[in-house]
Amino acid sequence: MKTLTLIAVSVAALAASAAQAAPAAKVTASDAWCRPTVAGAMAAGCYVTLTAKGEDRLVAVESPAAGRGEIHTMSMDGGVMRMRQLTDGLALPAGKTVALKPGADHIMLIGPKAALKEGAKVPLTLKFKTGAPVTIEAVVKTPPMPGMAH
Numbered sequence: 680m681k682t683l684t685l686i687a688v689s690v691a692a693l694a695a696s697a698a699q700a701a702p703a704a705k706v707t708a709s710d711a712w713c714r715p716t717v718a719g720a721m722a723a724g725c726y727v728t729l730t731a732k733g734e735d736r737l738v739a740v741e742s743p744a745a746g747r748g749e750i751h752t753m754s755m756d757g758g759v760m761r762m763r764q765l766t767d768g769l770a771l772p773a774g775k776t777v778a779l780k781p782g783a784d785h786i787m788l789i790g791p792k793a794a795l796k797e798g799a800k801v802p803l804t805l806k807f808k809t810g811a812p813v814t815i816e817a818v819v820k821t822p823p824m825p826g827m828a829h
């Protein structure tokens with residue numbers, strides 16, 4: 680019974696802290712990472728897993744580590760993988776986990792201000808159509824399966 684009471688108290692505390700934060704973040708972001716780049720690279724790919732509680736859209740990405748952020752996708756065009764910018768953002772269906780990953784949807788940091796070195800942290804601010812902006816730190820790391828990653 681003591682355990683139940685404790686759970687009830689912490690749920691109430693969580694609800695109270697959520698109520699204070701306005702507007703409430705409706706999208707959670709996890710597992711953010713960026714590919715390492717060499718000095719002078721024009722762009723760097725970053726990836727993150729997003730889950731929106733209600734239907735939303737990732738509409739913009741900003742980072743102090745780069746000139747600007749873009750949202751890109753990859754698609755086959757005449758047998759060639761091509762990258763293009765999603766100018767109206769990326770759809771986030773309600774309750775569904777959307778993983779940005781190599782060879783698919785990704786964040787492109789245009790004009791990194793310094794080379795992204797393995798192990799460094801890159802702050803990313805993700806902006807949504809409805810939900811509150813989310814700032815996360817992406818870790819710079821080499822993809823686990825370089826052969827698989829386009």
Ligand SMILES: [Cu+2]
Nearest residue numbers: 751762785787
């Ligand atoms: Cu790209």
